[in-house]
Amino acid sequence: xxxxxxxxxxxxxxxKSNNEAxxxxxxxxxxxxxxxxxxxxxxxxxxxxxxxxxxIIHGYEDKQGxxxxxxxxxxxxxxxxxxxxxxxxxxxxxxxxxxxxTKPNLERSGMGFTxxxxxxxxxxxxxxLGLGTKVTMLKKIKEKVEESEQEFQMLTNE
Amino acid sequence: MESKFYEKDKxxxxxxxxEIDDHNVQKIRGRVDYEIERYMPKxxxxxxxxxxxxxxAGIGLMIGRYKLVTMIGxxxxxxxxxxxxxxxxxxxGILRLIPIIEDMKAS
Numbered sequence: 120x121x122x123x124x125x126x127x128x129x130x131x132x133x134x135k136s137n138n139e140a141x142x143x144x145x146x147x148x149x150x151x152x153x154x155x156x157x158x159x160x161x162x163x164x165x166x167x168x169x170x171x172x173x174x175i176i177h178g179y180e181d182k183q184g185x186x187x188x189x190x191x192x193x194x195x196x197x198x199x200x201x202x203x204x205x206x207x208x209x210x211x212x213x214x215x216x217x218x219x220x221t222k223p224n225l226e227r228s229g230m231g232f233t234x235x236x237x238x239x240x241x242x243x244x245x246x247x248l249g250l251g252t253k254v255t256m257l258k259k260i261k262e263k264v265e266e267s268e269q270e271f272q273m274l275t276n277e
Numbered sequence: 278m279e280s281k282f283y284e285k286d287k288x289x290x291x292x293x294x295x296e297i298d299d300h301n302v303q304k305i306r307g308r309v310d311y312e313i314e315r316y317m318p319k320x321x322x323x324x325x326x327x328x329x330x331x332x333x334a335g336i337g338l339m340i341g342r343y344k345l346v347t348m349i350g351x352x353x354x355x356x357x358x359x360x361x362x363x364x365x366x367x368x369x370g371i372l373r374l375i376p377i378i379e380d381m382k383a384s
Contacts, residue, residue, distance in 0.1 A: 228337040
């Protein structure tokens with residue numbers, strides 16, 4: 120069987136804050152197949168942590184619900200989809216603004232989406248009020264072997 | 278997390294060793310605020326040497342401590358900030374308020 124993707128995994132867990140570490144470590148372990156650098160892996164872990172925290176704090180607030188993560192690998196790319204069935208985002212453009220937060224009393228910095236956007240190669244938010252939010256992020260893992268081969272060729276051509 | 282108070286310099290140092298995320302930040306905040314109020318330092322330094330992970334919860338943590346430390350008339354600094362922790366702090370703009378220092382120079 121040959122699918123559209125090279126590999127795929129799904130993860131579902133309840134919206135407890137202790138699962139933030141579990142989620143980012145699980146995704147990082149899956150992403151490790153693409154042989155990312157320490158920095159690329161840290162970027163992925165941070166972005167996943169931000170999205171999952173958003174679902175817990177904003178999506179479900181004090182209620183408990185399920186958070187779903189789907190990860191897909193295609194060549195040198197990882198596509199990460201994180202979704203909840205929480206209350207949804209009223210104004211996505213405002214939520215994406217740096218420093219925007221609806222919960223300043225909880226010492227939230229309002230930098231979550233800004234970090235996801237700059238640490239990943241792309242990020243999309245879909246949200247329906249009362250139904251939930253889905254964040255889809257993509258990260259390209261640079262191919263180190265080819266780079267060093269190119270460098271070798273450049274050196275030998277001279 | 279470890280903390281040490283240097284009486285002579287009125288310097289309070291927090292050596293954070295947890296991963297800083299929304300889950301852990303609550304207990305870090307509780308302990309830090311308790312010690313700041315207990316020692317009333319003139320200078321507070323956060324040491325990030327043993328922090329293996331931090332997300333935006335760390336920005337909120339530091340802004341909150343900046344408010345508290347400034348309120349008691351003390352100075353807040355950070356040390357051993359590197360890798361993705363540094364990237365996040367640089368992005369947030371808080372380095373203008375809370376400088377990174379190379380050496381604590383505690384006596």
